[in-house]
Amino acid sequence: SYVLTQPPSVSVAPGQTARITCGGNNIGSKSVHWYQQKPGQAPVLVVYDDSDRPSGIPERFSGSNSGNTATLTISRVEAGDEADYYCQVWDSSSDDRVFGGGTKLTVL
C-alpha cells in the first residue's frame, strides 16, 4: 500500500514561515490534502487538491505538490497555528485513503 512520510516535528518562530513536507512515491501525480488537528479536537481540512483552501481558511495556508514531495506552507505563523498536521491522498490503484504520520508544529 501507498506510504506517506512526514517529519515528526517542525518548529518556527512567530511571524516566520513554516513548511511541512509529505513524501511519497511520485506523489506529484496524486491530489494531496492537508488537515490541522489541535489537541482534543477533530481534524480540520485546511488544503485540498494540493493547493485549494476551504472557505474560512486563511490565505496564509498554501500547498504545493511535485515529484516525490508535497508541502504545506504556513506564512506569518501565529501561536494559534500550533497543532498537528496530516497529509492525505487517495491511492487510486486501490481506492484507499492514506494518511501520513503527522507533523507537530511548534510555535516558539
Place this chain on the structure above:
Amino acid sequence: QITLKESGPTLVKPTQTLTLTCTFSGFSLSTSGVGVGWIRQPPGKALEWLALIYWNDDKRYSPSLKSRLTITKDTSKNQVVLTMTNMDPVDTATYYCAHDVRSYFFDWGQGTLVTVSS
C-alpha cells in the same frame, strides 16, 4: 450546515465486536459522489483510515483491517454503521466519521473514544 456525530459504546471487552453509528445531517448519501468514511486515532498517535462507503453502496476497507471491518448505510436514517470484530486493547482509539468529498474528508464528527479493556 453539515454535521456528523458518532455514537456507540465507550468500553468494550477484548474479543468483542464494536458497533459504531455515524448520524449525519446536511447532505444525502444518495447523492452521486458522496461518501462517508471512518478514521481512528489511538491516543497520542496518527490518524488511520478504516473504511468508506459510497452513495452507490460501494465499500472500501483498509487493507490491514479488512477482515475485521464491515461498513453499511441506512440512507433513510442518514446513518452509517461500522462494525469491527475481535477487538483488542490496541484498538483503543478515538473513532471519527467524516464526509468524503472527491477523496478528501471535508467535514468530521467530534469523535468518540473507545477503550478496549477487560
